[in-house]
Amino acid sequence: MQNNALMKNKILAVGSVALDTIKTPFGKVKEALGGSATYFSAGARFFSPVSVVAVVGTDFPKKHLALMKRLGVDTSNISIEEGKTFRWTGEYDFDLNSAKTLKTELNVFANFKPIINPENRFCRVVFLANIDPEIQHAVLSQVKRPSLSACDTMNYWIQNKKKSLVGLLKKVDIFLCNEGEARELSGEYNLIQAARWLLSKGPRIAVIKKGEHGVLCFSRESVFSAPAFLLESVFDPTGAGDTFAGGFIGYLAGAPSRINESVIRKAIIYGTVLASYNVESFSLKRIAGLGRLDIEKRYKAFQVLTQF
Amino acid sequence: MQNNALMKNKILAVGSVALDTIKTPFGKVKEALGGSATYFSAGARFFSPVSVVAVVGTDFPKKHLALMKRLGVDTSNISIEEGKTFRWTGEYDFDLNSAKTLKTELNVFANFKPIINPENRFCRVVFLANIDPEIQHAVLSQVKRPSLSACDTMNYWIQNKKKSLVGLLKKVDIFLCNEGEARELSGEYNLIQAARWLLSKGPRIAVIKKGEHGVLCFSRESVFSAPAFLLESVFDPTGAGDTFAGGFIGYLAGAPSRINESVIRKAIIYGTVLASYNVESFSLKRIAGLGRLDIEKRYKAFQVLTQF
Numbered sequence: 001m002q003n004n005a006l007m008k009n010k011i012l013a014v015g016s017v018a019l020d021t022i023k024t025p026f027g028k029v030k031e032a033l034g035g036s037a038t039y040f041s042a043g044a045r046f047f048s049p050v051s052v053v054a055v056v057g058t059d060f061p062k063k064h065l066a067l068m069k070r071l072g073v074d075t076s077n078i079s080i081e082e083g084k085t086f087r088w089t090g091e092y093d094f095d096l097n098s099a100k101t102l103k104t105e106l107n108v109f110a111n112f113k114p115i116i117n118p119e120n121r122f123c124r125v126v127f128l129a130n131i132d133p134e135i136q137h138a139v140l141s142q143v144k145r146p147s148l149s150a151c152d153t154m155n156y157w158i159q160n161k162k163k164s165l166v167g168l169l170k171k172v173d174i175f176l177c178n179e180g181e182a183r184e185l186s187g188e189y190n191l192i193q194a195a196r197w198l199l200s201k202g203p204r205i206a207v208i209k210k211g212e213h214g215v216l217c218f219s220r221e222s223v224f225s226a227p228a229f230l231l232e233s234v235f236d237p238t239g240a241g242d243t244f245a246g247g248f249i250g251y252l253a254g255a256p257s258r259i260n261e262s263v264i265r266k267a268i269i270y271g272t273v274l275a276s277y278n279v280e281s282f283s284l285k286r287i288a289g290l291g292r293l294d295i296e297k298r299y300k301a302f303q304v305l306t307q308f
Numbered sequence: 309m310q311n312n313a314l315m316k317n318k319i320l321a322v323g324s325v326a327l328d329t330i331k332t333p334f335g336k337v338k339e340a341l342g343g344s345a346t347y348f349s350a351g352a353r354f355f356s357p358v359s360v361v362a363v364v365g366t367d368f369p370k371k372h373l374a375l376m377k378r379l380g381v382d383t384s385n386i387s388i389e390e391g392k393t394f395r396w397t398g399e400y401d402f403d404l405n406s407a408k409t410l411k412t413e414l415n416v417f418a419n420f421k422p423i424i425n426p427e428n429r430f431c432r433v434v435f436l437a438n439i440d441p442e443i444q445h446a447v448l449s450q451v452k453r454p455s456l457s458a459c460d461t462m463n464y465w466i467q468n469k470k471k472s473l474v475g476l477l478k479k480v481d482i483f484l485c486n487e488g489e490a491r492e493l494s495g496e497y498n499l500i501q502a503a504r505w506l507l508s509k510g511p512r513i514a515v516i517k518k519g520e521h522g523v524l525c526f527s528r529e530s531v532f533s534a535p536a537f538l539l540e541s542v543f544d545p546t547g548a549g550d551t552f553a554g555g556f557i558g559y560l561a562g563a564p565s566r567i568n569e570s571v572i573r574k575a576i577i578y579g580t581v582l583a584s585y586n587v588e589s590f591s592l593k594r595i596a597g598l599g600r601l602d603i604e605k606r607y608k609a610f611q612v613l614t615q616f
Binding site: 190191214222226227232233234269304305306 | 402403497498499500501518521522524530531532533534535538539540541542570573574576577612613614615616
């Protein structure tokens, strides 16, 4: 345990740990383990150690923390505060493309002011999952010169804290968002133009997630386009973007060589693979049971699906 | 001219030659050269000789036929009938994803009963572009044992001539349609399941076009997924699917070796390349000016965009 933050590839991930109530055409689940940091860590842990910075209420089931620990996730930065855990209630139509939020109950999350413990301030990689950009700034400023930093966001912050979010873009290496968010933030409909705008604000890499239509990865020198993995049954898309980010950032953090275009593209595919497993069940049910061999198997299947 | 139908790779393509009036957020055009067979031939001609079977009215501008001839397309099977040419009027919203048809005037197309001239009955490759499935049957039955046959369709025929269309699936090697049509025809929402249904009706290959989201190609043994080429400005998507089919079938018809999985995948990419050029302008404006080197250049750019 000592000095594990000094491990070159340890990721500090801040975001939500939540209880999700979800209805899809294929089933429903009540107060299941969810949240952006949860899904991120469940994907990243295959490649790199990850410590989650989050807050839950005293009602948070112990079994969920136990599951995260069993997956190898460092939960020592998840604080348990008096009150109720953040809850999200949503449902999906038959096309599963976009969630309809029925209820958001911030609860203890409303006053989340993360203090990174001294050990984790030396993490070399920081992932700022979708959360108030001011909290993202606060976390990033507590970490001593990370070698890789990345953030995600959502439309709510674009609409309500755009200045803070754009300020964050100056400070991170990688920015991830979905296509609607890229358009809204940049004011550009065309995704090449939207990405150019994003890159002009600071990050070296802009990743635009398109859900079932795959992902685009832009740098100043190159563009990479990957379709999604083709699945016969998609059960619940919740957390797909965060699991993608987990596979992507996790692989980059643990990459055997210097991060170059080839490594970035592999990381995108690992993210795609993790997201494809995630949507095959509710919550972490599918990805919690996976081994590294399952990841490699689907990576190869993705090559067969796409290479020519 | 003699015996050119005996050329191993000559394609007989039946479909519409039309006058399109189109409005997009980027401009408008009145009575421009369009039609499924027109776009198909403009794509296919880079790889294989192609003869178009269609009908136009006496009002059809001579310059359009001259352009097709100049592109190397055999127009000797385009009959000119007393009356007006088929006209389509449509417009696109900002997302360019789906056309809104404002007017369809069949005119001389309403009584189109193509008679294939004796020479072209020996074409080895037949493409049946989107048209009444009964006409597709009638054309196919006039060709002497083609080595490769393919057809496209649209929602109108699925709704109004489903039995005839399903009967056609038994007779063709390749079936192409867009994702909405695949779902509507098969009754399956998931595209893997939809493709399985299509293949169970006869064709060896089912190609599901997803517009800006790329294309899926299914055979009994394999699935290939390719994203679309990423463009900074898409001007008019009219004819993209037919130009795609032109590049795809054209390459297959002229393929240097036996048609195997590797050749099929290359053909899909050539189709993608042709479609990407097509949407950069109205009508044939962009693709009429291309040379084979432009095609190869974008094929290589597509590799750079997608390979990992």
